[in-house]
Amino acid sequence: MxxxxxxxxxxxxxxxxxxxxxxxxxxxxxxxxxxxxxxxxxxxxxxxxxxxxxxxxxxxxxxxxxxxxxxxxxxxxxxxxxxxxxxxxxxxxxxxxxxxxxxxxxxxxxxxxxxxxxxxxxxxxxxxxxxxxxxxxxxxxxxxxxxxxLRTRDCPALADATVMTTSPALMEPGERARFERVASEAKLVRFGGDCYSYCMVAAGHVDLVIESGLQPYDIAALIPIVKGAGGVVTTWSGDEAQGGGAVVAAGDPRVHEAALKLLAG
Missing domain, CATH: 3.30.540.10 (Fructose-1,6-Bisphosphatase, subunit A, domain 1)
Structure with missing residues (x-):
């Protein structure tokens, strides 16, 4: 099939x-x-x-x-x-x-x-x-x-980006500090959304979703949607994300690369 x-x-x-x-x-x-x-x-x-x-x-x-x-x-x-x-x-x-x-x-x-x-x-x-x-x-x-x-939108730099996460309180202290590096450079930061945030990346309304502590069932279905719309989904270290963990989804590869540099620890 x-x-x-x-x-x-x-x-x-x-x-x-x-x-x-x-x-x-x-x-x-x-x-x-x-x-x-x-x-x-x-x-x-x-x-x-x-x-x-x-x-x-x-x-x-x-x-x-x-x-x-x-x-x-x-x-x-x-x-x-x-x-x-x-x-x-x-x-x-x-x-x-x-x-x-x-x-x-x-x-x-x-x-x-x-x-x-x-x-x-x-x-x-x-x-x-x-x-x-x-x-x-x-x-x-x-x-x-x-x-x-669906198509993601162009976003060349973090200064142009809308960033979402469900809640920074769900992150470990070290992860939260790294997330704040990205958030401090973004144009707009919003909380909440869960799976809906990733779909808004695919739809071209959000530029980055940054999460940690995900399980495979939290992210596996969203990867083909974001990628199918032209986006990128990886772990914070740039690896494949279907296993969960700390994940970043981006609509534009340029803002994804910028986020990874700040999330690198």
């Missing part, structure tokens, strides 16, 4: 997850804390319901494929094709009633993310990418369904 052959199934996975999540959004949903080291890391019934629905669909359709998921661990992670799932990336935003969260679905082939989708079912948006192209599917103000291609 080619990557194109998987596209309808990826869209179906995202839709199934959205159908499981939306009944819980902006309700009196209770969150459990699965955090460590004093960090609040919430999980909800919506997270578990969405991942369960996606796992069932994958295992019934592609039983030979592997699954790596945030809530229920790994299944055949060494398979040729592996699905990497984050049912709700941005659970803190979710339980706070903000729509800056999304379902992340990545397809990896021999360990490399080859296709990704970020689905925001409340705003009825999907961001797709396959490393060579990226698209947005949603509705206009009149409710008409539309699709358009």
């Amino acid at each position: 080619t990557i194109v052959d998987f596209e309808p199934f990826v869209a179906e996975l995202a839709t199934v997850a959205g159908d499981a999540i939306l009944p819980f959004f902006r309700t009196a949903l209770q969150a459990q804390d699965k955090g460590a080291r004093g960090q609040f890391d919430p999980v909800t019934e919506a997270d578990r319901a969405a991942e369960t629905a996606m796992r069932r669909l994958i295992q019934s359709t592609f039983p030979a494929h592997g699954i790596v998921g945030e809530e229920f661990g790994d299944h055949q992670p060494d398979a040729e094709y592996v699905w990497v799932l984050d049912p709700i990336d941005g659970t803190k935003s979710f339980i706070s009633g903000f729509p800056t969260w999304g379902t992340l679905v990545a397809l990896e082939h021999r360990g490399v993310p080859v296709y990704g989708v970020m689905h925001q079912p409340f705003t009825r948006e999907k961001f797709f990418g396959d490393n060579a192209r990226a698209t947005w599917a949603g509705r206009n103000a009149h409710g008409t369904e539309i699709v358009h291609h």
Whole structure:
């Protein structure tokens, strides 16, 4: 099968997850804390319901494929094709009633993310990418369904850049100091956004996203979207980012290089 052959199934996975999540959004949903080291890391019934629905669909359709998921661990992670799932990336935003969260679905082939989708079912948006192209599917103000291609924007220098991170408080002290080097030279710095920030890099509205402490399911789906729109995603040391850790995504290679120099430690 080619990557194109998987596209309808990826869209179906995202839709199934959205159908499981939306009944819980902006309700009196209770969150459990699965955090460590004093960090609040919430999980909800919506997270578990969405991942369960996606796992069932994958295992019934592609039983030979592997699954790596945030809530229920790994299944055949060494398979040729592996699905990497984050049912709700941005659970803190979710339980706070903000729509800056999304379902992340990545397809990896021999360990490399080859296709990704970020689905925001409340705003009825999907961001797709396959490393060579990226698209947005949603509705206009009149409710008409539309699709358009995504491209990052030119940003030659940090002085021109809009930089985002979910929160500097999530970084280790040494990482936070390095992030502040970049932030001090940027035109605009904004916090929050989670997965939505990376999609805004692909859409040409944000220039840099800088994070640390990511898991593979936090980033794998976003790499093909950003790269497909013409951007760059690496670790702070310039390595491949699908394993997570400290990650920087940029729309322009020039501002990516400038950020790496300041993040180098």
